[in-house]
Amino acid sequence: MAADHYLQRRGEIATYFDLTAAEAWARLTSDAPVGHVRATVRAGRDRMRATLLSWLPEDLRGRRLLDAGCGTGALAVEAARRGAEVLAIDLSPTLVDLARERQPVFTSGGHIDFRSGDMLDPALGKFDHVVGMDSLIHYEPGDAVEVIAGLAQRTRHSLLFTFAPSSPALVLFKAAGKLFPRGSRSPSIVPVAEHQLQRRLKANPRLVAWDLRRSQRIASGFYTSQAMELVRP
Helix, strand or coil: CCCHHHHHHHHHHHHHHHHCCCCHHHHCCCCCCCCCHHHHHHHHHHHHHHHHHHCCCCCCCEEEEEEEEECCCCCHHHHHHHEEEEEEEEECCHHHHHHHHHHCCCCCEEEEEEECCCCCHHHCEEEEEEEEEECCCCCCHHHHHHHHHHCCCEEEEEEEEEEEEEHHHHHHHCCCCCCCCCCHHHCCCCCHHHHHHHHHHHHCCHHHHEEEEEEEEECCCCCCEEHHHCCCC
16 A cells, blocks of 8 residues: 555545544534435435344344444444444544434443544454444545455454445546535545456455355445455354
8 A cells, every 4th residue: 555645545534534524524424304315325225234233143242342433423322232342533623522422321341442543443452343434435436445454454353444445436427516506515435346456455465364255235215335254254
């Protein structure tokens, strides 16, 4: 991974979610009424979250999970309800603060440690499971695979992530102006064909101990994303 390129892109993403679109994303991830376009995105994200959670054990007691790019914390909350010790991290301090405000009381023994920072920080420690929902879709495929490989070095069991699959729906999504008005558009989404991503993953020497298992695409109006599962045998 070209460190300078990754850091530049990380900075653009942090600026967008923390300063430009925090209010819009807070509304999107709530129960507040939204327009048709954002409603399809909300529905798609709900389905994707449910898919990723279905690939995790129902009982997560005694497991440590990294929610890499946690946003407002919906996935972290569901994992903690299963008993997980969750470290939920995001580049946006504003969204992390909102996630803390929304955090319920858990009776399952689960816990969430919300932090703002870089998901690749080695000081975060090791995890049983890592989930990155729509947190890599703005990076070039080479950089995204290097991020995945870096996270895999600190993961014991499974690593779940999503990517933006090349598709007519995504082309339409980009042509229609993305989710938000012109003044608050997100950094561009970088689509990649599934077979090309799989080839990059298999070629990475830090991922030779990992098996590629499930893959599932979620398409809901203006939301298109694909989940992929890597498992350490």
